[in-house]
Amino acid sequence: xxxxxxxxxxxxxxxxxxxxxxxxxxxxxxxxxxxxxxxxxxxxxxxxxxxxxxxxxxxxxxxxxxxxxxxxxxxxxxxxxxxxxxxxxxxxxxxxxxxxxxxxxxxxxxxxxxxxxxxxxxxxxxxxxxxxxxxxxxxxxxxxxxxxxxxxxxxxxxxxxxxxxxxxxxxxxxxxxxxxxxxxxxxxxxxxxxxxxxxxxxxxxxxxxxxxxxxxxxxxxxxxxxxxxxxxxxxxxxxxxxxxxxxxxxxxxxxxxxxxxxxxxxxxxxxxxxxxxxxxxxxxxxxxxxxxxxxxxxxxxxxxxxxxxxxxxxxxxxxxxxxxxxxxxxxxxxxxxxxxxxxxxxxxxxxxxxxxxxxxxxxxxxxxxxxxxxxxxxxxxxxxxxxxxxxxxxxxxxxxxxxxxxxxxxxxxxxxxxxxxxxxxxxxxxxxxxxxxxxxxxxxxxxxxxxxxxxxxxxxxxxxxxxxxxxxxxxxxxxxxxxxxx
Numbered sequence: 001x002x003x004x005x006x007x008x009x010x011x012x013x014x015x016x017x018x019x020x021x022x023x024x025x026x027x028x029x030x031x032x033x034x035x036x037x038x039x040x041x042x043x044x045x046x047x048x049x050x051x052x053x054x055x056x057x058x059x060x061x062x063x064x065x066x067x068x069x070x071x072x073x074x075x076x077x078x079x080x081x082x083x084x085x086x087x088x089x090x091x092x093x094x095x096x097x098x099x100x101x102x103x104x105x106x107x108x109x110x111x112x113x114x115x116x117x118x119x120x121x122x123x124x125x126x127x128x129x130x131x132x133x134x135x136x137x138x139x140x141x142x143x144x145x146x147x148x149x150x151x152x153x154x155x156x157x158x159x160x161x162x163x164x165x166x167x168x169x170x171x172x173x174x175x176x177x178x179x180x181x182x183x184x185x186x187x188x189x190x191x192x193x194x195x196x197x198x199x200x201x202x203x204x205x206x207x208x209x210x211x212x213x214x215x216x217x218x219x220x221x222x223x224x225x226x227x228x229x230x231x232x233x234x235x236x237x238x239x240x241x242x243x244x245x246x247x248x249x250x251x252x253x254x255x256x257x258x259x260x261x262x263x264x265x266x267x268x269x270x271x272x273x274x275x276x277x278x279x280x281x282x283x284x285x286x287x288x289x290x291x292x293x294x295x296x297x298x299x300x301x302x303x304x305x306x307x308x309x310x311x312x313x314x315x316x317x318x319x320x321x322x323x324x325x326x327x328x329x330x331x332x333x334x335x336x337x338x339x340x341x342x343x344x345x346x347x348x349x350x351x352x353x354x355x356x357x358x359x360x361x362x363x364x365x366x367x368x369x370x371x372x373x374x375x376x377x378x379x380x381x382x383x384x385x386x387x388x389x390x391x392x393x394x395x396x397x398x399x400x401x402x403x404x405x406x407x408x409x410x411x412x413x414x415x416x417x418x419x420x421x422x423x424x425x426x427x428x429x430x431x432x433x434x435x436x437x438x439x440x441x442x443x444x445x446x447x448x449x450x451x452x453x454x455x456x457x458x459x460x461x462x463x464x465x466x467x468x469x470x471x472x473x474x475x476x477x478x479x480x481x482x483x484x485x486x
């Protein structure tokens with residue numbers, strides 16, 4: 001028997017809804033400012049960008065209302081069905097979507113264009129929550145972990161086939177959720193290592209170590225792999241002897257090799273590091289057999305994987321990434337100063353934000369945005385409009401609102417009585433956090449430009465609806481948390 005529960009309206013978290021409404025309003029004002037043309041200020045005209053965005057906003061309110069009216073148990077029951085439906089839609093999109101700026105990710109239905117990748121995020125979040133909430137699930141069970149990886153990576157791969165790498169990268173945010181649910185920290189460590197190795201290998205691949213014939217990028221990455229190997233031995237085995245042996249051999253060998261290369265016979269120090277990696281791996285495999293500890297074996301695999309990953313960097317960079325993505329990464333890493341090409345957007349964005357000063361130029365008074373110096377200024381680069389018109393004060397206020405939203409989502413996620421609600425809540429949080437960090441970062445030039453929207457601000461119905469669905473499903477799940485069975 002189910003006891004009577006409070007009205008849905010009393011159970012809703014109105015603080016989050018108020019933040020949502022304020023962000024929506026600020027976002028629409030920013031779209032008005034970014035799309036404004038001198039002599040035309042009719043923002044209510046539905047043929048303008050501001051007018052179209054207003055239509056999307058009104059529709060999102062209706063969508064949110066519908067999601068709140070549904071029984072929260074439906075989201076649990078239909079999770080896998082929703083996920084499967086969107087997987088099919090992603091596959092179909094690859095074949096029927098028209099080519100739009102090099103990608104095939106938009107479905108055109110008359111005057112409306114929708115991007116399924118934006119909606120697949122909430123479907124993936126529901127599927128993850130459902131999987132973790134099953135009775136037999138355990139993060140320590142490798143079969144359960146493989147299922148989670150499949151749920152995350154499958155839509156990512158399909159979106160990459162649509163040539164939407166930026167949208168696909170958003171799905172890596174789900175790994176933060178898995179970490180909260182008990183995923184070993186080593187998985188995140190491996191992810192960080194992959195990013196560091198990639199950046200260092202690409203950035204310093206053509207730079208030579210001073211006074212030697214060794215490429216600096218390869219030398220540093222291999223040295224880090226050896227250092228991390230010794231650190232992992234200490235972390236997982238707490239034995240000083242193997243750590244000491246590895247450290248002494250590596251240090252002495254490299255010092256002797258450096259001396260010989262610099263003062264006797266110049267040669268590539270990377271050759272020595274190859275030998276050291278092979279020696280360390282052999283030593284770890286020997287310890288694994290002698291002491292019957294698989295930890296040594298897996299650490300040895302980490303060393304081998306690091307070397308293989310290093311030398312696959314060039315293939316990934318040159319063959320997997322699109323040419324425009326390669327240039328954007330080079331610009332961010334300081335390898336190129338393409339102010340008239342790939343770096344133009346970021347440079348103009350910085351100028352627009354900097355020109356806003358402390359309090360900004362005022363609504364509709366931003367010269368950089370009004371004269372269209374900033375490309376994509378009402379979509380991916382919408383934050384530069386905030387910076388120019390509202391200045392540092394307005395930008396800080398927007399970021400503060402997002403901070404309150406993030407903290408509120410953490411609070412809501414932690415108070416969920418079930419793993420389903422908690423995992424879905426952290427999925428919503430992770431996606432918002434990823435979009436916020438990357439979008440603001442690329443506008444300021446500290447992250448590569450990968451083309452993802454700023455939640456509730458960037459122009460477009462797909463992103464606005466996608467974020468609304470994500471948030472309001474969680475609000476409905478949270479509103480039903482007090483149901484009790486007696």
